[in-house]
Amino acid sequence: MTTATKPLGRIRANGLSRFLINAVFVLLLLIIVWVLLNLIVNRQCDSSCFINLLAQSFRYATPIALAAFCGVMCERSGVVDIGIEGKMLMAAMVGYGVNLFLFQVLMTKMDPTVAGNLSRWIALVAAVLSAMLMQALHAVVSIKFKADQIISGTVINILALGITGYLYRQFLATNLPAGPGTFPIWNIPILSKIPILGDILFKHQPLTYIMLILVFVIQYILFFTPWGLRTRSVGEHPRAADTLGINVFHVRYVNVMIGGLIAGLAGAYYTLQGVDVFNPGMTAGAGFIGLAAMIFGKWNPFGALIGALIFGLGSSVGPVLSIYNPNIPSQLPQMLPYVLTIIVLTGVVGRAVPPAADGQPYEKQ
Amino acid sequence: MSNITSVTPSNVPAKADSGREKRQGRNPFRSMADAFAMPLLAIFTAFLIGALVIFFTSWITSHNIRDSLNTVIEAYLGLFRGAFTKERGFTESLVATVPYIFLSLGLAIGFKSGLFNIGVEGQFYIGAIAVAWAGALPALRSLPAIVFLPLIILVGALGGGLWAAIPGYLKARTGAHEVITTMMMNYIAFRLVEYLISFPLKDKGSSATQTLPVADGAQIWTLSMIPAKLRDPLDALMIALVFAFIAFVIARWLFDLPAMRNRIQNTGQKRLYTFGFAALIGVLIFIGLPALSRVWWPFTDQYDRMHIGLFLAFMAAVFVWWLLWKTTLGFELRTVGANTNAARYAGMNITRNIIVAMSLSGALAGVAGAVEVLAVSSCRCMQLFFSSGYGFDSIAIALLAKNNPFGIILASFLWGSMRNGADLMELNSGVSKYIISLIQGLVLLFVAAPAIVRWIYRIKAERRPEEEAPLTHGWGGG
DSSP states (O other), X not given: XXXXXXHHHHHHHHHHHHHHHHHHHHHHHHHHHHHHHHHHTTSOOOHHHHHHHHHHHHHHHHHHHHXXXXXXXXXXXXXXXXXXXXXXXXXXXXXXXXXXXXXXXXXXXXXXXXXXXXXXXXXXXXXXXXXXXXXXXXXXXXXXXXXXXXHHHHHHHHHHHHHHHHHIIIIISSSOOOOOOSOOOXXXXXXXXXXXXXXXXXXXXXXXXXXXXXXXXHHHHHXXXXXXXXXXXXXXXXXXXXXXXXXXXXXXXXXXXXXXHHHHHHHHIIIIIIOXXXXXXXXXXXXXXXXXXXXXXXXXXXXXXXXXXXXXXXXXXXXHHHHHOTTSOXXXXXXXXXXXXXXXXXXXXXXXXXXXXXXXXXXXX | OTTHHHHOGGGSOOOXXXXXHHHHTSOHHHHHHHHHHHHHHHHHHHHHHHHHHHHHHHHHHHOOHHHHHHHHHHHHHHHHIIIIISTTHHHHHHHHHHHHHHHHHHHHHHHHTTOOOTTHHHHHHHHHHHHHHHHTOGGGTTOOHHHHHHHHHXXXXXXXXXXXXXXXXXXXXXXOOHHHHHHHHHHXXXXXXXXXXXXXXXXXXXXXXXXXXXXXXXXXXXXXXXHHHHTSHHHHHHHHHHHHHHHHHHHHHHHHSHXXXXXXXXXXXXXXXXXXXXXXXXXXXXHHHHHHHHHOOSOOOTTOOOXXXXXXXXXXXXXXXXXXXXXXXXXXXXXXXXXXXHHHHTTOOHHHHHHHHHHHHHHHHHHHXXXXXXXXXXXXXXXXXXXXXXXXXXXXXXXXXXTOHHHHHHHHHHHHHHHHHHHHHHHXXXXXXXXXXXXXXHHHHHHXXXXXXXXXXXXXXXXXXXXXXXXXXXXXXX
16 A cells, blocks of 8 residues: 555645644634624624624534535545535435425324424434435446536536425425424533633534534544555555555445535435525525635645635624624625635635546546 | 647647648538537426426326326417517517526536536626716716717726626735635625615615616617617717727628638738728718618617627627737636646636636626616616526526637527516416526536436446636635
8 A cells, every 4th residue: 555655645744734724824813803893894703793693603513514525435435526516506406305294294103393403403314315315326427428527517506406496496485384493502511611712612502513513524534544545545546556456436426425414414405404494595695605614624624614614704704793783784704704705716825636537537448 | 828738738728820720620410419419408407307296296186197197388488489489478588598608608608617516696686887977967867878888888887897807806916716716705795785785875866775867878679779870879879989990890700711722911001901891891881881771771769679689799709709819918817727737837827817807707797787787777777676696697608608708608598598487387387487597507517527428328438638717626715
C-alpha cells in the first residue's frame, strides 16, 4: 500500500491544521459580523440576541453541512454530485408525505404523541431511502454508463423537480389532515446547562445533532480506516488503486450511496425539522451552497461544517436585520448566502485542490 | 491555425467550412436516421413511462384499472388538444416556443464552449427587468419603433450578457465552476428583481406590484397589430430594412454556391447584384406589405398573442449556427470547449473566449426575457411572480437537439406545445401539469445516458466518435 499512501499524505496533514486555521478565521468573522450588525441595527442586538443568532446559524447550517458531507463522500471517491439539490427535494417531499399519512394510520392504534414520534422517525427513514433511490440512478448513469457527471446530476435535479411537483399536486396540495408536526427540541441533559455553549450547541432538534456527530464519523472513516484510504486513493488515482486490487466501481458505488443517504437527511431537515409544510422548490439552492461549503472545506468534513456555518450565519443575519431595522428591504440580506457562495468559489479563502480523479469516469483496462 | 490538428487530431472540432469534404462519404439518409432515431426513442420512452406514472397514481386513488387507463388517455388527448386543436392552441404553443428557442440557443453556445450555463433563468430575469426599466423611461417614451425596438432588445441582451459575464469572468480568472456560480446568480437575480419590482421600479399608480408598462414604440407587435402598425411609414421602413437584410444574407449565400461562384467571377459585379437584390426586396416590402395588409390579412384575432418574436427567434437560430460553424470566433469557442489545451497551444485566448461564450449565452437569454416582457406579458410590464421555469427546461432542449440550432427549433416547439397543452390536460383529466416536467426530466435522462435507451431497445452503439465538450473539469477555487 505504500505507493498509494504517499501522495495521500498531503491531504491527511491538511486535516487538523486546516481546521485550526479555519476556526481562527471563523472567530474573526464572528467578531466582524457582530460589530457590523450592531452598527446597522443601532446597538440593539445584545448578547442574548447574538447567542440566538449563532444557535440559529447552526440550525440553518444543518442541511447545508449535510449536503456538503454528501459531496465529500461522493467526490473523495471521484464522483461529482451536482444533484444533491434534487435528492434533498425528493427526501423533503417523501418525508413530509410519509410523516403525514403514517400518522393518520398510527393515530388510530396508539397514543398520539407516540404515534407522532414513530411516524417522524419512519418518515426520516423513508426520506433517506427515496434520496438513495435517486442517488442509485446517478450512480448507475455516471459510474456504469459513464455519462458526464454534471449532466447526470442535472438530470437528477430536474427529474426531482418534476416528481415532487407532480406528487405534491396530486396528493399533498389540498384537503390535508393535520400532521404530527416536526421533531421536538432535545436539550442534552448536562451539556445544555453550560452557559453560552449550551445555548448555541445543545438545544437543537435531532437532525442537527446527527449532523454534528456525522462530522466526526466521516472524518474518522475517511482518514483513519482502510475504507477511507481506499476511497481517497480511488478519488486520486483510480488506475493505481485498481492495480493494487481495489475494486474501483465497488468503492465508488458504496460511497455515492452513502452520500445519497446523507443527502436524504439533508432533505428531511426541511419538512421534519424546519417547517411542517412542503413546497415545490423549497430547498432553494441549499444543495449547491452545500457544494460550495465542501469546496470551502477542502473536501474535509470539518472544513465543510465551518463553511456551512458561515452560510448559516449569513442566512440568520437577515431576520435579525429586518426585526431591528425594518427600513432594509428583506430581499437584500436574503442574497447574502448566495453572494458568499460565489465569493468562496473564487478562492478568496485559499486554494482548493479537488481529488485528482474528481468527475472522471473510470474505464477498466 | 492548421497546426491544431497535428496536436491532438481526435479531439478537435472540424475546422470551419471543412465539414463538406468529410460528410461526402456518408449516406445522408443514414446520418439523418442516426440524428433523429435516438431523440425520438428517448421522447417515446419518456412518454411511455409518463403514462405508467399517471396510471399508477390514478390507480392508487380509484383502484379501478379501466378508470386509470381512461385517465391516461384523457390526459394525453387533453395535452394534444390543448397544444394544437383548441382555439388559439397552436399559436399559444408557438408563443411558448419563442423563449425556449432563445434560451436553448444560449445554452448550446455554452455547451459548445465547454460551459454549462445553468444560469439562463437568472439572465432571462435580468434581461426582462432591464427591458421593463428602459422601456418605461420617460426620456425615451417618444422614440419611434424603428429606433426604440432594436435599442430595447439590445438593452435586454446587454442585461443578460453582463449578468452572465460575471460568472464567465470568475470562471476564466479564478476557475470558479460556472454550474454553482450561475446557479447562485439565479437566486441573486430572483431576489434582486423582486426587490426592484417592489420598490424602485414599482408602478405607483397600480394596485398590483408591477413595473410601469413600456412605451408604445418598444412593444413587439402581435400579428393582429401588424396592419395598423404598418400604416406608419417609419414602422414599414423598419420591416423593410429587416427583410432587405435577410435578402442580402440569402444573396450572399447564393453567390457562394459552387454553380454561381463559377459563373460570376467579378467581385464588383457580385456586390452590385447582392445589394441590388436586397434593395429590391426592401422596396417591394416597403410598398407591398402595407398595401397587402390593408386589403387582406389572415391574423385578425386580437386576443391571439402570437407575435413577431418568433421570427426573431428563427433569425437568432441562423445567427448562432453561422457564428458557431462559419466564423473564426465560433471555431475558437468550439476548440476551447473540446480541448482547452489544444486551444491554448494554438494561441487562442482562453480567458477571452470563456467570457465571450458566457456573455453571448447570457445575451440570448436576456433577449428571451425582453421578448417575454415586450410581447407576451398582458400588461407589457414585469410583474412580481413573473413565473418562468423556461431556463431549466431549456437544458433538456439543448441536449436533446445536440446543440444544433435547427434541432433546437424543433425541440423547442415540442416543449412549447407540451407546456401550453398541460393546462387543458390538467383541466380535463385532473392529472397535474407537473407530469410534463417529469416527462421532460426523463427525456433528459435518456438523452444524457443514451446507453439506457440502447439497452432497452437492444440497439448497437454508434461507432463514430462525436465532437463533444466535456463539462466536468472538477471545481474551481484556485
